[in-house]
Amino acid sequence: EPEVTQTPSHQVTQMGQEVILRCVPISNHLYFYWYRQILGQKVEFLVSFYNNEISEKSEIFDDQFSVERPDGSNFTLKIRSTKLEDSAMYFCASTEQGRNQPQHFGDGTRLSIL
Amino acid sequence: DAKTTQPNSMESNEEEPVHLPCNHSTISGTDYIHWYRQLPSQGPEYVIHGLTSNVNNRMASLAIAEDRKSSTLILHRATLRDAAVYYCILRDRITEYGNKLVFGAGTILRVKS
Numbered sequence: 001e002p003e004v005t006q007t008p009s010h011q012v013t014q015m016g017q018e019v020i021l022r023c024v025p026i027s028n029h030l031y032f033y034w035y036r037q038i039l040g041q042k043v044e045f046l047v048s049f050y051n052n053e054i055s056e057k058s059e060i061f062d063d064q065f066s067v068e069r070p071d072g073s074n075f076t077l078k079i080r081s082t083k084l085e086d087s088a089m090y091f092c093a094s095t096e097q098g099r100n101q102p103q104h105f106g107d108g109t110r111l112s113i114l
Numbered sequence: 115d116a117k118t119t120q121p122n123s124m125e126s127n128e129e130e131p132v133h134l135p136c137n138h139s140t141i142s143g144t145d146y147i148h149w150y151r152q153l154p155s156q157g158p159e160y161v162i163h164g165l166t167s168n169v170n171n172r173m174a175s176l177a178i179a180e181d182r183k184s185s186t187l188i189l190h191r192a193t194l195r196d197a198a199v200y201y202c203i204l205r206d207r208i209t210e211y212g213n214k215l216v217f218g219a220g221t222i223l224r225v226k227s
Binding site for chain 1: 158159163213214218
C-alpha cells in the first residue's frame, strides 16, 4: 500500500538555525498538509497546500514557516530561525482529493531544538 | 468547528469487542464523522468515517445515532496492536479545498492480554 514518507526521522538543530523537513506524499495525491505535535499535547494543524499554494494556515504558521513543493514528488516545511518551542513531532499528510477524503500521514520527523 | 467529547481513557481485554463513544451534540447537517487513531510513535491513521448510516470496513464499524449527536466506534475483537489514542473528528463536507483535521485529546485505549 502506498504511504507517505518523511525524512529525516529525527533532526537535531541549534536554536536560530534553519531546518527543512521533507515529505514525499502519495504519488497521485493533490492536497498536502503539515501538522505538529508537541510532546504530550494534541496534534495541531499548521498548513494545507493545494495547486502550488497555501489554502489554509493556522496561527502557528507565522513568517518563520514556509512550505514548498519544489518538484513533482517532494513537499517541504522550512523553519527559518528555529526556537526552542519548535521542538515537536512534525507530521506530513496527503489526500487524493480534498473534500472529506481520508488523510494519509507519515510517521513524522522528531525535531529537537537545542 | 463543531466540538466532540470523548472519554479520556478506556480499557479492554484482548479479543473482546470495544465500543468507543463520541458525543457531538452541535454537529451540523453537513458534518461527516471521522475517526483516526494514533499508535505509539506513529502518525495518525485513518480508521473510518460516515454521515448518517452505520459503516463497516476491515478495521472497524461506526454506529451513528439517529439524531447524529453521538457515534460509537466499534472494534470487534481488540488486539494488543489496537492500543492507541482514538480521535473522533467532525469534517464539513462542503469545504472545497481539503479541510484540515482538528484533533482533540482523544481516548487512550489500553488493551490487556
